[in-house]
Amino acid sequence: MRLGVPKEIKTNENRVALVPAGAEALTASGHQVFIESGAGIGSGFDDDAYRAVGAEIVPDAATAWGSAELLLKVKEPIEKEWGFLRRDLTLFTYFHFAADEKLTNAHLASGATCIAYETVELPNRDLPLLIPMSEVAGRMAVQEGAKYLEKLYGGRGVLLGGVPGVAPAKVVILGGGIVGVNAAKMAAGLGAKVVVLDLSLERLRYLSDVMPANVQLVHSNRHNILEQISTCDLVIGGVLIPGAKAPKLVRREDLARMRPGAVIVDVAVDQGGCVETIHPTTHENPTYTVDGIIHYGVANMPGAVPRTSTLALTNATLPYTLLLANKGWKKALRENGALLKGLNMTEGKLTYQGVSDAFGMEFTDPATFVA
Known part of the structure; x- marks a missing residue:
């Protein structure tokens, strides 16, 4: 051939x-x-x-x-x-x-x-050709989110892991799949306070066994999402429905609940995004601001580490x-x-x-x- x-x-x-x-x-x-x-x-x-x-x-x-x-x-x-x-x-x-x-x-x-x-898709529902890039994107999401939290980029001026005597940043991760797990590992490793939300109780039970103590597992519903994003510094969107559009979990009006200068990194942007206000951006111009919240929507994040x-x-x-x-x-x-x-x-x-x-x-x- x-x-x-x-x-x-x-x-x-x-x-x-x-x-x-x-x-x-x-x-x-x-x-x-x-x-x-x-x-x-x-x-x-x-x-x-x-x-x-x-x-x-x-x-x-x-x-x-x-x-x-x-x-x-x-x-x-x-x-x-x-x-x-x-x-x-x-x-x-x-x-x-x-x-x-x-x-x-x-x-x-x-x-x-x-x-x-x-x-x-394998019989066990794994997506073998998406997994490696989801691993890269999940880890990169924390790197990029941490950078854009810096005041230089318009962020809240918060260090992800804090220092002795100063609380660490709070990272909220929507979705406990491959993106979410890799983002949680990175954020937790840097010392952040991490919250992972997922619909599957079975998945949350599994994650409770493998995640470090600074990762909190919360069932995903509208009430819990609003409660968690209102006190966070960084939101990472990692929701996936294979081959279909991602559900909109964070709406435009929800941004008013968030802290000014907080950052959203929506890894689901190539499937339409799980944040209503996200749209695709490029590595040259990766961010824009809506209602005081920094949005990072690069659709080919792994391309930065080729x-x-x-x-x-x-x-x-x-x-x-x-x-x-x-x-x-x-x-x-x-x-x-x-x-x-x-x-x-x-x-x-x-x-x-x-x-x-x-x-x-x-x-x-x-x-x-x-x-």
């Missing part, structure tokens, strides 16, 4: 979808790998590293896309790349369609087969990439139920329920395309 890897062109996105070790595994299996020149530079992999393992370096994005049967990316194709979409192309990347109707319609119109990292993020992501994606390349997408999805759940659309039909629900569009069972 012919696989293409273009350079990511979303603002400040320095990750790459395939590292040289992955290219080596694919070429050893008899596949052709086309890497756009410079695609790996941001993550510390130069063109020679790919050439050394048998990949072909191509001069531009048009060649990388045009040479491929299976195209590997990190982030969804942005508008200037939509012209490369075609019916006989399979794309394997993060899409987050439910948060962007224009993006969804463009890919539907192309007829391309779109397999989304974020909806590949070496770590690329290695973590490709460790998880490569086995699935090999399946797709070795068997073709239909056979691979027929034989692998987790990968089948990654199919979001093909032949102009929506095949993921969460995306269909987000826009009121017709849903087609993905199994009908791989039978």
